[in-house]
Amino acid sequence: MGSRTTINSSKWIANGAIKTDEKYNPILTLIYLPHLDYNLQRYGLDFSKIFKDLREIDEVVEQLVSHYEQKGAKIILLSEYGITNVKNPIHLNRILRKEGFVKVRIERGLELLDAGASEAFAVADHQVAHIYVKDSVNLDKVKAILTKVPGVERVLDKNEIEKENLNHERCGDLVVVANSDSWFTYYFWLDDAVAPDYAVNGRYS
Incomplete structure (x- = not known):
């Protein structure tokens, strides 16, 4: 797929x-x-x-x-999520990379996100993203960076994550929510020529 x-x-x-x-x-x-x-x-x-x-x-x-x-089975048809039109893509990992937090490695001349070497990186899906921060000393700085991004509606820290009942053990250190006209990409490369091979024309939509 x-x-x-x-x-x-x-x-x-x-x-x-x-x-x-x-x-x-x-x-x-x-x-x-x-x-x-x-x-x-x-x-x-x-x-x-x-x-x-x-x-x-x-x-x-x-x-x-x-x-x-x-077969006489009970059938349930379930939609995983709803789709709405948006206009503003937000590249959180590119933003974090430009700030020195995201690291990449090169394989076969193409860039791959190196999560283990990154000080902070985003796992993004549609209008929600989890931000994983290696060192807690960087939490406030990362939050401040993301809060200023146009299209970001909320950046939840630990206390807000708990308040929203999102404090699963695998939850990000920060959770970012887009506004109704924006969505988060996972894109981390800055040059389409070195985009990973699973991206089409530098993009994966």
Whole structure:
């Protein structure tokens, strides 16, 4: 899977789930169909561009629902998240890199994020990002940097993380929330020519 994926990936997952069900008859099956992720993130709610994707995934879902209805299974269709149009991409790792916190390593002439060597880095997904800071002495400085970024609505520190019931052991040292018109990328490279090979044209959407 990845930004170049087609409906064939979701078809393969669906067919694998059906074959597994027929062979092992499990009491619980969880199936993730990734097909809508990429073009919805590229084009938002532009139905002129995503109509084909919607039709394709509908056919796969119909196949699965028909199979499990015949088996008498209880079916739950669940959306992982909602999509809304945004205009302002925020590259948190690029910002942290320019401030000297993010480190990269070179493999085959391309840059990869070196989380272990980084003093701080972001794990970003859509409108929320977790910031991991190696040394607590840098927490206030990192928070101050990110708070000033246009499009950042909130930067939660330890006390605010606890207040929001986000204090899981794997939660970031800071949690950043974008405003309604912005979203976070994970991009850390400064030159598209050395972007990692999983990025398409320097971008992974």
